[in-house]
Amino acid sequence: MSRGAWMPVISVVGFVLLWYIGAEIAQSRLLPGPVAVLQYIYEETLHGNLLTQLGITLWRVVASFAVAMLIGSVIGLAMGQMPALNRVLDPWLIVLLNLPALVIIILAYVWFGLNEAAAIGAVALNKIPNVVVTLREGARALDPGLDEMARAYRMSPWSKFRNVVLPQLQPYFAAASRSGISLIWKIVLVVELLGRPNGVGFELHLNFQLFNVTAILGYTLAFVAVMLAIEYLLVQPLERHSTRWRNKPV
Amino acid sequence: MGADGTELTAIRDLTLDLKPESMTVLMGPSGCGKTTLLRIVAHLDDRFIGEVEFPSDARIGFMFQEPRLLPWRTVRQNIELVAAPGFTEEELDRLARSVGLTEMLPRYPQELSLGLARRVALARAFATKPDLLLLDEPFVSLDEKTADRLRRLLLDVWSARPTTAVMVTHNAREAILLADQLVLLAPRPTHVVAIETIDVPQAERDPKMIEALHSDLLQRFPANFSGL
Numbered sequence: 001m002s003r004g005a006w007m008p009v010i011s012v013v014g015f016v017l018l019w020y021i022g023a024e025i026a027q028s029r030l031l032p033g034p035v036a037v038l039q040y041i042y043e044e045t046l047h048g049n050l051l052t053q054l055g056i057t058l059w060r061v062v063a064s065f066a067v068a069m070l071i072g073s074v075i076g077l078a079m080g081q082m083p084a085l086n087r088v089l090d091p092w093l094i095v096l097l098n099l100p101a102l103v104i105i106i107l108a109y110v111w112f113g114l115n116e117a118a119a120i121g122a123v124a125l126n127k128i129p130n131v132v133v134t135l136r137e138g139a140r141a142l143d144p145g146l147d148e149m150a151r152a153y154r155m156s157p158w159s160k161f162r163n164v165v166l167p168q169l170q171p172y173f174a175a176a177s178r179s180g181i182s183l184i185w186k187i188v189l190v191v192e193l194l195g196r197p198n199g200v201g202f203e204l205h206l207n208f209q210l211f212n213v214t215a216i217l218g219y220t221l222a223f224v225a226v227m228l229a230i231e232y233l234l235v236q237p238l239e240r241h242s243t244r245w246r247n248k249p250v
Numbered sequence: 251m252g253a254d255g256t257e258l259t260a261i262r263d264l265t266l267d268l269k270p271e272s273m274t275v276l277m278g279p280s281g282c283g284k285t286t287l288l289r290i291v292a293h294l295d296d297r298f299i300g301e302v303e304f305p306s307d308a309r310i311g312f313m314f315q316e317p318r319l320l321p322w323r324t325v326r327q328n329i330e331l332v333a334a335p336g337f338t339e340e341e342l343d344r345l346a347r348s349v350g351l352t353e354m355l356p357r358y359p360q361e362l363s364l365g366l367a368r369r370v371a372l373a374r375a376f377a378t379k380p381d382l383l384l385l386d387e388p389f390v391s392l393d394e395k396t397a398d399r400l401r402r403l404l405l406d407v408w409s410a411r412p413t414t415a416v417m418v419t420h421n422a423r424e425a426i427l428l429a430d431q432l433v434l435l436a437p438r439p440t441h442v443v444a445i446e447t448i449d450v451p452q453a454e455r456d457p458k459m460i461e462a463l464h465s466d467l468l469q470r471f472p473a474n475f476s477g478l
Contacts, residue, residue, distance in 0.1 A: 145318050152292045152312035153332040153378060163331055167322040245322045245358045 032214040040218040054222060057192065057200040060116075061185045064123035068184070069177060071124070072131025077169075079132065080139020096129040101187050105194055114195040123187045130183070131176045138172030170242050178235070185227060266433065266442075271412035273452075275425045277474055278435030278443075284418040287440070288312075288384045291416065309334060311375030311413070313388035317367035319359040325370050326355040334379035342377065348410065349373050349403050365396040369403065376407050383408075385417035389424065401427060405452050422467070422475050426460045428452060434474045443471060 016034050023033030032040075044050035079086040079093075108122035142165065150160045192201025200219050207215035268274050276284050289295045292310050319328050329342060346352050349369045359367055368388065375383060388404075389397040401424060408415065419425050425432055432446040446467070450459065468475040 145314065145316060146320065148289075148294055149312070149314065149318040151294055152310055152384075153374075154307070154310070155332065159331065163320060163323060167320070170322075245360065 030211070030213050032217065036214055037217045037221060040214045041222050044215075044218060050219070050222060053198060053200055053203050053219070054226060056198050057185070057188060057223065058226060060120060060123070060188045060192070060199065061181070063120045064127065064184050064188060065177070065180055067120065067124040068127035068131055068180060069173075072128040072176070073135050073173070075128070076132040076135030077139045080136040080142075086136070093129055093132055096125070097133070101126045101190065105187075105191055109195045116196075119188075119191045119196055123184055123191055126187050127180050127184055130179060134172050134176040134179075135169065138169045141172075142168055167242075174239055174242075181227070181230070181235070185223070266416075268414055268416065269431065270414050272430040273408070273415045273417065273428050274431045274433060275429035276416065276418045276433045276435055277420070277422070277425050278440070279437060279473070280420070283437065283440035284435060285315075285386055288386050288416065288418055291382070292384055308381040309378050311378045311380030311383040313368075313371050313375050313383075313385045315387045315390055317359070317364070317371040319367060319370055319374075321359050324356055324358055325351060325362070328359065328370060329374050329377045332374055333377040337377055337379070345373050345376060345407070348407055365392055365400065368392065368400055372400070372404060372407065376411065376413075379411075380413055383413045383415040385415065387419055388417070390420070397424075404428070409453070422464055423460055426463050426467075427455055434471055436473065443474065 020033050020035075023031050023036075041050065075089070079089055104125050105122045108118045108125070112118035112121070146164050146168070150164045155164070188199070189201035189204065192199035193205045196202055200223050203219050204216055207213075207219070266274070276287065278284055286295065292312055319325075320331070323331065326342070329345075330337070333342070343352070346355055349372055351366070351369055351373060354362060354366060354370070359370065362370065371388070375385075385404075389400050392400065405428070417425075417428060426448065429446075429448055430452075432448060434443040434446070435441070436443050448455075448463070464475070
C-alpha cells in the first residue's frame with residue numbers, strides 16, 4: 001500500500017488512542033474506554049441479544065429503504081417526465097421535505113397504532129421526498145438524443161428501459177440510496193425509541209435510563225460496523241460495477 | 251413547433267418518390283427543414299399532419315449528426331442491441347471488419363475518436379438490415395480526410411447490401427459523390443427546387459467528374475451551391 005492509502009488507518013487508530021487516553025484520565029463510568037466497550041460487545045454477542053437487536057434494526061432499515069426507493073423513484077420519474085403532474089405535486093413535496101421526522105413518526109403512531117407497519121411507513125415517508133427530488137432531476141436530465149435513437153431503431157420498451165434509461169438514471173439512484181441509507185438508519189432508531197419493544201433504538205433508550213454509557217457506545221459501534229460493512233462490501237462494489245464504462249483511459 | 255411554443259410550418263406540400271435501392275440526397279440551406287423531414291419519415295415527429303407511405307413497423311437505420319451511441323454499452327453491444335432479428339455473430343464480425351472496427355468491438359464508445367464512433371453508428375445502421383436508411387449529415391464536423399474515408403466505407407457497405415437511402419447534407423461534393431437522385435430544397439416552407447439524377451455509378455465517380463458536375467450545378471442553382 002502507498003503512503004496515501006495508510007492515512008485513513010492512521011486516522012482511525014489515532015482516534016481510538018485518543019479515546020483510550022481520555023478514558024484512562026477520566027476514570028468515569030460515563031466515559032468507558034475502547035477496551036470496555038469492545039468487551040461489552042463481545043459479551044452481549046455471546047450471552048446477550050445484541051445480534052438479534054441488530055438484525056431487527058437492520059431489517060427495518062432495509063424495509064424502509066426499499067419502500068422509500070420504490071415509491072420515491074416512481075413519483076420522482078413521473079414528476080420529471082410530466083410537467084403538469086409536477087405542478088400539482090410540487091407544493092406537497094416541499095411540505096414533506098420540511099416536515100420534521102419526529103412529527104411524521106408521532107402522527108403515524110397516533111393514527112396507525114404502535115405497530116411495525118406504522119414504524120416502517122413513517123421512516124419511508126421521511127426519506128421519500130429526497131428520493132423524489134433526486135430522481136426528478138434524473139428524469140429531467142435524460143438525453144433526448146438517445147431517446148430518439150431508441151425510437152428510430154424501434155427498441156422494445158423493456159430494452160429501452162434497461163439499456164437507455166436505467167444507465168442514465170444510475171448516478172441518481174446511487175446518490176439517492178447513498179444519502180438514503182444513512183438518513184434512514186438514524187430515523188429508524190428514533191422510531192424504535194418512541195414505539196417499538198426491540199431494536200437498537202429500544203436498547204439505547206433502555207440503557208439511557210440506566211445511564212449505561214458502555215452499552216450505548218457498544219450498540220452504536222456495533223451498528224456503525226454493520227453499516228460500514230454494507231457500504232464497503234455492497235454499495236461500493238455495486239457502484240464500481242455499474243460505472244465500469246466510465247473513467248477508462250482514452 | 252418553434253422554440254417559443256408557436257406553431258411553425260417548416261414543411262408544406264412536399265412529395266418525394268424514392269426509387270428502391272437508390273440513394274436520394276437532400277440538399278438545401280440551413281433551416282430548410284431537412285432534418286425535420288427525416289424525423290417525420292422515421293415517425294419521430296408526432297406533430298406532423300400528412301402521410302408517410304411507410305409502415306411504422308418497417309426497419310429503419312438512422313445515422314444522426316452525432317453518433318448517439320450508448321456510452322455504457324460496448325461497441326459490440328451497441329450494434330447487437332438494435333440488430334435485426336436473427337443477426338448472427340458472423341454477420342456482425344463481417345460488418346465490423348468491413349468498417350474496420352474488429353479491434354474496437356469490446357471497447358466502450360468513450361475510448362473512440364469521433365471518426366471511429368461514426369463508424370460504429372454506420373455499422374449499427376446496417377446491422378438493423380433496414381428497409382430504409384436515413385442519414386442526417388452523418389459526416390459533419392470531421393476532417394476532410396476522415397470524412398472521405400467514411401464516405402467510401404458507406405459506399406462499400408451500401409453496395410454490399412443495397413438499401414433505399416435518404417441522406418441530408420450541406421456538403422455539395424459529398425452529395426454529388428453519393429447521390430443517385432439529388433433533391434434541391436429551398437426553405438420556408440420547404441419545397442423542391444429541382445431533382446437531378448446522376449446516372450454514373452458511385453464507384454466510377456472520380457474527382458474530375460465531381461468537380462465538373464459541381465460547377466455545372468453551381469451555375470444553374472447558385473442558391474443551393476454557393477458558399478458550399
